[in-house]
Amino acid sequence: MTARPDVRETELVPPPQPTTDGHRPVEPPVEAVETAEPTSPAPSGETSWVVALLVLVAGMFMSVLDISIVNVAIPVMQNDFGVTTEDISWVSTSYSLAEGVIVPASAWLGLRLGLGRAYIVAMIGFAIGSVLCGLAWDLNSMIAFRILQAIPGGVIPVVALTMLYKIVPKDRLGAAMGMYGLGIVFAPAIGPTLGGYLVEYVDWRLIFFINVPIGIVGTIAAMVWLPNFGGGTSRKFDLPGFLAIATGLFALLLGLHEAEDWGWTSYPVLILLTYGVLALALFVVIELEVDHPLLNVRVFASWPFTNSLILIAVISAGLFGVLFYIPQSLQLNQGLGAFETGLLLLPQALVMAVIMPLAGQIYDRVGARWPAVAGLIITAWGTWMLRDLTIDTSHGDLAWILGFRAAGIGLAMMPIMTGGLSALPPHRVDGASAFNTVVQRSSSAIGLAAMTALMTAQQSQGYADRASLVPADPETFGSVLGEYSMYQQLQTRVFDTAFGDLMVVTTVLTAGAVLLALMLPSGKPAPSEGPRVMEG
Structure with missing residues (x-):
C-alpha cells in the first residue's frame, strides 16, 4: 500500500458529483481555497508538535508580557520625559490603537507570506521595535516606536493561534491550549513583578531590551522547528x-x-x-x-464560537480590571513600592502557570463545559471576596484571595477558547483567531474604561456623601498635618468603598456568565491520528 501524499487542507473538500444527465457541474467557489504552492508538511509525532508549540508559546508570552510590564514603568517615564499624566498615557494608548488596526489584517498576512514566514517576520519586527522603544529620547519618539512595535505585536497572536490549530492533533488541543494560554493569562499576571523589579532596581529601559534576547532565540527556534505552510495566496486584499x-x-x-x-x-x-x-x-x-472577505463574519453563525467570545470578554475585562486596581490600592493606600506590589501579585501568576496546563488536560477528557463552569464559579467567588478589601486587609489574605481567583481564571479560560474554536471547520480558524485576539484586546480596554467610569462615579458620590463630615474650619484639625491626615483617610475610605462596589458588579457579571458556560460543548473531543491538517 502506498502512502497517501500530503494534501492541502482545502483539498479535503469532496469534488462535485456528476448530475443525472452525466455532465459535471461547475464547482462552486470554496471559501478556503488558496493558490499557494505546496510546502513542507506540518510536524508529525508527539515530540515535533510539542517543540513547535513551545516556540509559539515563547512568542505569544513576549508579545503579551509587553502590555502589562510597560504599565509599571509609566510613572518613571513621566518623570524622565518631563510630561503630564495625560501625555504619558499615550505610551500605552498608541500601542493599543495600532494593534487594533493591524490585528484584522493579520490573517491575510499569514496567508500572503505563509504562516511560518509571517511569524518569523513578526518576531524580528517586535524585537527591533523593542530596541527602538528602549532608545527613545522623548515622548514623541517613544509613541512613534510603540506604534512600530505594535504592528508585529498584533500579528504574532493571530498567526500563532492559527498555526497551533494546524500542527496539534485534535484530541490534544486541550493540553496544547493549556500551554499556549500561559502567554495570554500568565504573562499579564507576572508582568507587574518583573517590571517592578526592573523599574525599581535597574532601569526602566530594560523592560523593552529584555524582549531582544527572547526575540532572537524565538526567531532562530522558529526557523528550525516551525513549518512554513503555504504562502503567496492570490486572494485580493479586502x-x-x-x-x-x-x-x-x-x-x-x-x-x-x-x-x-x-x-x-x-x-x-x-x-x-x-x-x-x-x-x-x-x-x-x-x-x-x-467575494474574498478580510475576515469571515459567518463564523458567528456558530453559537459555540460566539458564546466562547462572550465568555472570553467577561474574563478578560475582569482580569485586567483587577490587575489595574489592586496595584493602585497597594501603592496609593498602603505605600508599597512597585517591586513589593509585584511580589504580592506573583502567587496568582504561579497558580495560573500550574492550573492552565491541567485545565487543558481536563478539556481533553470531558470537553469545555464543566471546567468552564467550575472555573467561572471560583472566579466569581474570589471576586466577591475582594469586595471587602481595605487598607487593613493583610497581605497574606490578599495573596490567598487573588490566588484562589486566579485558579478559576486558569481553569476556565483555555477550555472556553478551545471549545469555541474547535466548533469551527479547520479552514475558518485563521479568521476566528483574529476575532479571538480582537475580543481579548478590546474587551480588556472596554472593560477597564467601564470600570474606571464606575469607580469615578462611585468615588465622586462617596466624597459628596462624606463632605458634611469634614469640619469646615481648618482650626478644628489642630494643624496642617492633621488636615492632611484626615484627607488621606477620607480618600482611602472612598476608594475602598468604590472598589467594593466595582467588585460586586464584576461578581454579578461573572456569575451570569456561568449560565452561558452551561451551553458550551461537553464530552471528550473526537480523537485523530496526528495533526488536523498536513499543510496550511
Missing part, C-alpha cells in the same frame, strides 16, 4: 473591509480611553463611539457581500 474595521476599532478604543478626560457625554467622545459602532456594522455588511 481594502474596504479593512478600512471599516480598522477605523471602527480605532474610534472605539480612542473614545473609551479619552472618555474619562473629555467626558462621556462630550461631543468628541459621542462622535467617536457612534462612528465606531457604525463602522463595525458597515464592516459586517461588506464582509457578507465581497
